[in-house]
Amino acid sequence: MVQNIKSVLIGMTEEGVDEPSSALAYGLSLAQQSGAHATIQAASLKVVMGNTFVSNIATGLVAAHNRRLKQLAQDVAERARGDAAAAGVAASVETPQLAYGQLVELFVAQARVHDISVLDAEVATVNADRGLIEALLFESGRPVIVVPPGVDTFKHERVLIAWDASVRATRAVNDAMGILKSASAVEVLAIGSEKELAHEVPGAELAPHLARHGVHVDVKNLVVGRDGVAETLREQAGLIGADLIVMGAFNHSRIREWVLGGVTESLLEDCKVPLFMSY
Incomplete structure (x- = not known):
């Protein structure tokens, strides 16, 4: 509950x-x-x-x-x-x-x-x-x-966190804490280039914080596929059978604040898993 x-x-x-x-x-x-x-x-x-x-x-x-x-x-x-x-x-x-x-x-x-x-x-x-x-x-x-269409029941047994250590992702994790604590399994997923992931493990610092809150958490780092971050997220959500994706909404424009960033836009257009988003 x-x-x-x-x-x-x-x-x-x-x-x-x-x-x-x-x-x-x-x-x-x-x-x-x-x-x-x-x-x-x-x-x-x-x-x-x-x-x-x-x-x-x-x-x-x-x-x-x-x-x-x-x-x-x-x-x-x-x-x-x-x-x-x-x-x-x-x-x-x-x-x-x-x-x-x-x-x-x-x-x-x-x-x-x-x-x-x-x-x-x-x-x-x-x-x-x-x-x-x-x-x-x-x-x-x-x-x-x-x-998304066709999803009529709230489920949160398996939750995927799209983690990039940004302010917005941090806020999303905090906002979703009650859901994360009652989930059976939570995966923190960081996606980047081989060079980026070789120098840091973005989810490693988040995992202990979540564990202290009683969250059953694993960390995974993936090299971004040729189809981009959004597709890599979709694929991983499908592989683990995620019921929910927790993410920060990304706004890439300082001039037009109503324009969402590419990853968020792509997921809004095509994602079979509900998106829990904060900004």
């Missing part, structure tokens, strides 16, 4: 696309196992007409579109209430319909008063869900679990 998580924010955004949500089932599973309260945001994007000279026909079409999205979000909310009740999870369900900027502000504010947020993975880089992932990572000060 994960005892340090008492409030879980589950975010879903209705955009009129028929995409099943894994975040709801996964987030409820996490709340059930940790005895936490779940706040479910079944949000819908509101299209706002900015031109005062738009025709009445266009205005009517936009209003109808917004009503449809609102109804779809309310349908999701009703199912969510039933799922939470069936799982025995105390939950509050909200169905805000806001313009994108306001929706982001709402989610960030909510995330700050919850222990963790759970969102669906989103392949497209230009998408409301992807924007929410980035906003919560960079602005909430809380960790985020990104759930």
Whole structure:
């Protein structure tokens, strides 16, 4: 049982696309196992007409579109209430319909008063869900679990830590400590070139720290494959049967803070294992 998580924010955004949500089932599973309260945001994007000279026909079409999205979000909310009740999870369900900027502000504010947020993975880089992932990572000060399609149960028997000794990776490990302590096996994985790994063993100093917290930990160092760090991570996660990857979200741009680094971006686009990320 994960005892340090008492409030879980589950975010879903209705955009009129028929995409099943894994975040709801996964987030409820996490709340059930940790005895936490779940706040479910079944949000819908509101299209706002900015031109005062738009025709009445266009205005009517936009209003109808917004009503449809609102109804779809309310349908999701009703199912969510039933799922939470069936799982025995105390939950509050909200169905805000806001313009994108306001929706982001709402989610960030909510995330700050919850222990963790759970969102669906989103392949497209230009998408409301992807924007929410980035906003919560960079602005909430809380960790985020990104759930890939088809994963509906929170599991943490085997956890893989992507370790590079950075501030963000350090924060992720600390944020995930309750999960790590209750896992059966934790592997600290450092990936680098042969030259880098010949001079240092990045995970060696982290292992004793985790062991003092009662974490069952092993350390592994891998030379990065020709397909890059992200693919090496994916392969190792598959080899050990990882239920969760703990990592720091990497931002490689000082100018555009919304642009995620290559490894994080690649994993968000393609990873069968949920990602526990901090920034």
